[in-house]
Amino acid sequence: MALNSTIYKVELQISDMDRHYYATHALTLARHPSETEERLMVRLLAFALYADERLEFGKGISDEDEPALWRKAYTEEIELWIDVGQPDETRIRKACGRARQVVVINYGGNTAEIWWNKVGSALGRHRNLTVLDIPTDTVAEMVELLQRGMRLQCLIQDGQLQVMNDAQAVAVDPVKRMSAAEAVS
Template sequence: MALKSTIYKAELQIADMDRHYYGDHALTIARHPSETDERMMVRVTAFALFAHERLEFCKGLSDTDEPDLWQKDLTGAIETWIEVGQPDERRISKASGRSNEVVVIAYGGKTSDIWWQGVRGKVERLSNVTVWSLGEGIAEALGRLAARTMRLQMTVQDHAAWLGSADADPVAIEWTVLKAPAQA
């Protein structure tokens, strides 16, 4: 018998001064049996950083045809495809062809560096792809915020972000842009 996903609930308050986005979100997050707290919380962080009324969690790990998050327009076309982790270049290329914008948020320190060197040559040719790498230890710090029921606050100001809860100090979210989309 296959293991089932574990359900997490989060009340997420977002104050993004850079994008002028302010909102409260009641999230239901299905954590795949093979997923770690760190990866799940990086997904929640990605949601907070790219929040939009149509952004939603997808099947991600349990479905190879869906990302971790996506935003679709009113016709069902994919506007933004967000991957968390270290997807291979074929997956990124496929996502690039299916959506207007692809965002990859890599984490894992040295392993992210090795992954990027392996996919960089092919991914850099894709004009609608953005790749970020989270700073060393951030995923682990985010993982410590994980609880079955969470009340989280995300603040974004001047290209800096913090995710926190009432039970823990906020985690400073630092990233490096490895690849930005091509300018039109």
């Protein structure tokens, strides 16, 4: 018998001072049985960082041809491709060829460091690639916010995030390993 995905409902209120983007999103996140709570919360962080009316979750873990999140133009051109974790170099290269901007949000402590040491130098040639690291302790704090029904507020200013619910707040300070040569908004 196959396991079903776990569904999470999220009301995410975003105040992004850096991009002057203010909106509330009603999100439904499906957590695949093989997906960890950490990865789910990093996907939610990715949504908060790059929130847009057309940003949507891809099939991700269950479909290798789709990212964790993406934003398409009305012409179906992929404007933004976001992967989380440590995708292999081939996947990143393909994404950079298909999308105007590619973002990898890396997390996982030592595993993330090993991944970067392995692929970092090869990724330097991709001018439309940004790689961000989320510290392990921050991801653990984000998991503490996880509930099947969540109401979260996210304040973004100077590249830093503050994610809050009624009981606690988590400060998120992504570390840029690599920044795209051109910023696409």
